[in-house]
Amino acid sequence: MKYRLLLAVPLLAGCQTLQSFDVGGMAGGSMGDRLKNVDVTKVAKGVQQLRKGFEDISESEEYYIGRAVAAQVLSRYKPLNDPGLNNYAQKVMQGVALASDRPATFKGYHLQVLDSDEVNAFAAPGGFVFVTKGLLKHVKSEDELAAVLGHEVAHVAKKHGLKTIQTARLTSAFTILGSEVGKQYTPAQIGQLTTAFEGAIDDVVNKLVVNGYSRDKEYEADKLGAQYAKSAHYDPGALKSFLTRLEKAEGSGGGMFKTHPSAAKRQSELGDQTPAPGYKKSSERGRRFSEAVQL
Numbered sequence: 001m002k003y004r005l006l007l008a009v010p011l012l013a014g015c016q017t018l019q020s021f022d023v024g025g026m027a028g029g030s031m032g033d034r035l036k037n038v039d040v041t042k043v044a045k046g047v048q049q050l051r052k053g054f055e056d057i058s059e060s061e062e063y064y065i066g067r068a069v070a071a072q073v074l075s076r077y078k079p080l081n082d083p084g085l086n087n088y089a090q091k092v093m094q095g096v097a098l099a100s101d102r103p104a105t106f107k108g109y110h111l112q113v114l115d116s117d118e119v120n121a122f123a124a125p126g127g128f129v130f131v132t133k134g135l136l137k138h139v140k141s142e143d144e145l146a147a148v149l150g151h152e153v154a155h156v157a158k159k160h161g162l163k164t165i166q167t168a169r170l171t172s173a174f175t176i177l178g179s180e181v182g183k184q185y186t187p188a189q190i191g192q193l194t195t196a197f198e199g200a201i202d203d204v205v206n207k208l209v210v211n212g213y214s215r216d217k218e219y220e221a222d223k224l225g226a227q228y229a230k231s232a233h234y235d236p237g238a239l240k241s242f243l244t245r246l247e248k249a250e251g252s253g254g255g256m257f258k259t260h261p262s263a264a265k266r267q268s269e270l271g272d273q274t275p276a277p278g279y280k281k282s283s284e285r286g287r288r289f290s291e292a293v294q295l
Contacts, residue, residue, distance in 0.1 A: 059105065059106040059126075060106050062105070062106065062126045062159070062162060063105065063106040063107050063125075063126035063127075064126075065125050065126065065162070065200065065201065065204070066124040066125035066126030066127065066128045066161070067126065067128065068197075069124040069125065069128065069161070069201055069204045069205055069208070070110075070124050070128040070130075072201065072205045073114075073122055073124065073128075073130055073205070073208070073209070074112075076209065077114040077115070077116050077130070078114065078115040078116070079112050079113070079114060079115065080112075080113040080114060080115040080133055081115070084291075084292055085113055085292050085293060085294075086111065086112060086113050088288065088292035088293070089111050089113060089131065089136075089145065089149070089292075090110075090111045092142060092145050092146050092149060093109055093111050093129060093149040093152075093153065094109060095146070095232050096146050096149055096150045096153055096225075096228045096229055096232045096234075097109045097127075097153045097228075098232070099228050099229075099231035099232035100150070100153050100154070100157050100224070100228045100231070101157055101224075102153075102156065102157035105126050105127035105156065106126060106127075107126070107127070108127060109127040109129060109153070109156070110127060110128050110129065111129045111130070111131070111149070112128075112130050113130075113131055113132070113133060113136065114130050114131065114132045114133065115133055116132045116133060116134055117132070117133060117134040117137075118132050118134050119132065119134045119135045119138065119246070119249065120132045120134070120135060121148065121151075121152055122152075122209065123153070123155035123156050123160075123161065123208075124156075124161055124204065124208065125156070125159065125161040125162050125204065126156070127156050129149065129152045129153070129156070131148070131149070131152070133295055135148070136293055136295055137295050138245050138246055138249060139242060139293065140241075140242075140245070141238060141285070141286065141289055142234070142282075142285040142286070142288060142289040143234045143235040143238035143281075143285070144238040144239070144241060144242040145289070145293075146229045146232060146234040146238070147225055147226055147229040147234065147235075147236060147238045147239035147242065148225070148239070148242060149225075150224070150225030150226065150227075150228035150232075150239075151221045151222055151224075151225030151239070152221075152225075153224075153225065153228055154220065154221040154222075154224035154225050154228065155213070155217070155221050157224065158217075158220065158221070158224070160213055160217050160221070161207070161208065162204075164203050164204055164206075164207040164213075165200045165203045165204060166199065166200075166203055169196045169197075169199045169200045169203070212260055215261050218260055218261055218266065219261070219266065219270075222239060222266055222269065222270050223269075223270060223271075225239060226239045226270060226273050230275065230276050231276070233276060233279060234275075234279075235273075235279060235281075236273035236274070236275065237272075237273040237274065237275065239270065239273065240267055240270060240273060243263040243264075243267045243270070244263070244267065246263040247262070247263035247264055247267075
């Protein structure tokens with residue numbers, strides 16, 4: 001697969017930077033081949049103690065895990081070639097993210113609209129957010145878009161994606177990193193690292209695309225998303241209006257209808273949401289939305 005993994009070399013060496021959302025730029029060659037070219041003594045030098053689980057992953061490592069997850073998402077879904085819409089959605093998300101309890105990630109938040117009629121959205125670790133054209137067709141205002149994107153920001157802020165990685169995979173990888181300071185990795189250890197990190201990416205992708213988060217995480221993301229939207233001076237009740245519309249489309253199946261709780265249950269769990277004092281509808285927001293979202 002073209003986008004199979006972009007993880008090991010940048011995750012371990014931490015020297016690459018993402019110049020754009022083109023996460024396919026590092027593809028080519030097997031993971032083992034790329035690892036063989038890394039000075040592993042330098043890689044291990046920064047490991048001061050044994051790390052055991054997702055809570056020990058640094059922000060830079062989270063970014064590279066998210067970048068690898070994003071590459072797999074883009075191998076399954078085609079990006080929508082609409083710079084105006086992508087830039088608009090990015091700005092709305094950025095405003096909501098700045099009002100969240102995690103306003104910045106290692107390389108910032110990145111959004112890409114996907115050219116798919118499936119009703120869905122994904123948030124990969126590190127701030128990579130995807131929303132489908134099919135979902136945007138159900139969004140009718142900038143306030144609703146802000147609340148929907150706030151839900152995805154909440155998944156990133158609470159590191160829901162990282163929490164899906166099996167602890168055993170990270171323990172195995174961190175054990176090798178922690179015990180081999182100043183030494184060269186053997187081919188067997190390189191193979192073990194490759195397998196561990198490949199499995200970690202698969203854990204996240206399967207949770208995002210195939211199985212979905214647990215209901216408690218989805219309810220938490222709804223409540224936080226509405227809260228973030230409110231803090232960014234949007235109407236937090238807009239999430240309820242979006243879910244009401246979504247409920248009518250649930251018979252189409254697939255996408256988030258398969259991986260999320262029912263829209264009716266999400267509305268019930270969300271509870272009443274009132275705007276912040278002084279909130280008023282903005283004609284400028286309405287104009288921006290109608291100009292950018294033409295699907």
